[in-house]
Amino acid sequence: MSGTIIDGIAIGKVIREEIKERVDLLKEKGCVPGLAVIVVGDDQASHTYVRNKQKSSVEVGMKSELIKLPATVTEAELLEHITKLNEDDSINGILVQLPLPNHIDENLVIRAIDPKKDVDGFHPENVGKMIIGQRAFLSCTPYGIIKLLERTNTEIKGKHAVIVGRSNIVGKPMGQLLLQRDATVTYCHSKTEDLASFTKQADILIVAIGRTKFITAEHVKEGAVVIDVGMNRDENGKLCGDVDFESVKGKAGAITPVPGGVGPMTITMLLKNTLHSAEQACIAKNGSEQ
Numbered sequence: 222m223s224g225t226i227i228d229g230i231a232i233g234k235v236i237r238e239e240i241k242e243r244v245d246l247l248k249e250k251g252c253v254p255g256l257a258v259i260v261v262g263d264d265q266a267s268h269t270y271v272r273n274k275q276k277s278s279v280e281v282g283m284k285s286e287l288i289k290l291p292a293t294v295t296e297a298e299l300l301e302h303i304t305k306l307n308e309d310d311s312i313n314g315i316l317v318q319l320p321l322p323n324h325i326d327e328n329l330v331i332r333a334i335d336p337k338k339d340v341d342g343f344h345p346e347n348v349g350k351m352i353i354g355q356r357a358f359l360s361c362t363p364y365g366i367i368k369l370l371e372r373t374n375t376e377i378k379g380k381h382a383v384i385v386g387r388s389n390i391v392g393k394p395m396g397q398l399l400l401q402r403d404a405t406v407t408y409c410h411s412k413t414e415d416l417a418s419f420t421k422q423a424d425i426l427i428v429a430i431g432r433t434k435f436i437t438a439e440h441v442k443e444g445a446v447v448i449d450v451g452m453n454r455d456e457n458g459k460l461c462g463d464v465d466f467e468s469v470k471g472k473a474g475a476i477t478p479v480p481g482g483v484g485p486m487t488i489t490m491l492l493k494n495t496l497h498s499a500e501q502a503c504i505a506k507n508g509s510e511q
């Protein structure tokens with residue numbers, strides 16, 4: 222028996238329609254949500270991601286501003302752009318596409334973004350608030366995975382969630398969000414010994430390690446929900462994930478494909494965060510009676 226394929230494209234589309242309705246309401250109140258995206262250098266993958274983010278924001282009715290800077294831009298110049306956007310009332314969300322060139326300190330750049338406009342959820346203030354369960358912008362990929370689990374009625378409470386990967390953007394916040402929803406969480410990573418002994422215990426297995434088709438049927442418990450965050454190219458140049466989809470799909474209870482699983486949800490949550498920021502700014506501008 223094959224597992225259910227979790228359709229991130231369809232779920233993302235429904236959420237983006239909900240976002241568009243709320244954007245229209247905001248516009249009626251004279252507030253147009255604005256997202257600014259900064260991309261540095263000419264890495265093709267980064268430019269593709271940024272184009273997709275821009276296109277999606279325009280589709281839901283937001284204003285989109287793209288700032289393209291050369292790889293030679295100085296840290297001071299980049300920080301100046303961020304300061305201007307922080308002060309610009311027409312901008313509700315600021316995103317600096319990572320990675321940045323080596324001469325620029327990523328942490329410094331992230332800290333320079335006003336936490337109220339940090340729609341990536343990377344600022345230490347938002348990360349800290351998230352960990353102690355306060356309202357905060359959530360990192361878009363883990364937030365999107367939570368929405369995928371919710372909208373497929375996947376039980377989280379009491380379940381064993383195993384996260385493979387411990388990045389600041391995905392693995393670490395993912396575990397925290399699942400913990401808040403009463404999962405028992407295990408983190409695995411590149412130094413974990415006997416990885417399969419952990420992954421085989423997972424009711425929910427989240428894989429974010431950036432290694433092509435690394436997780437196979439032997440790593441997975443029968444009926445587990447498998448979420449693949451990977452975005453790699455196989456030997457034929459075809460997009461694929463960190464999970465060997467063909468090997469695992471017959472054993473998993475549900476599985477996300479690559480492409481078409483987590484990816485569309487990440488962009489959708491970026492829009493959701495930008496909408497939230499714009500709603501807060503609009504209340505501040507017009508007063509709470511509206």
Ligand code: GUN
Nearest residue numbers: 316317318319320341361
């Ligand atoms: N690079 C890869 N993923 C992301 C992301 O979610 N946000 C930003 N800003 N850069 C990225």
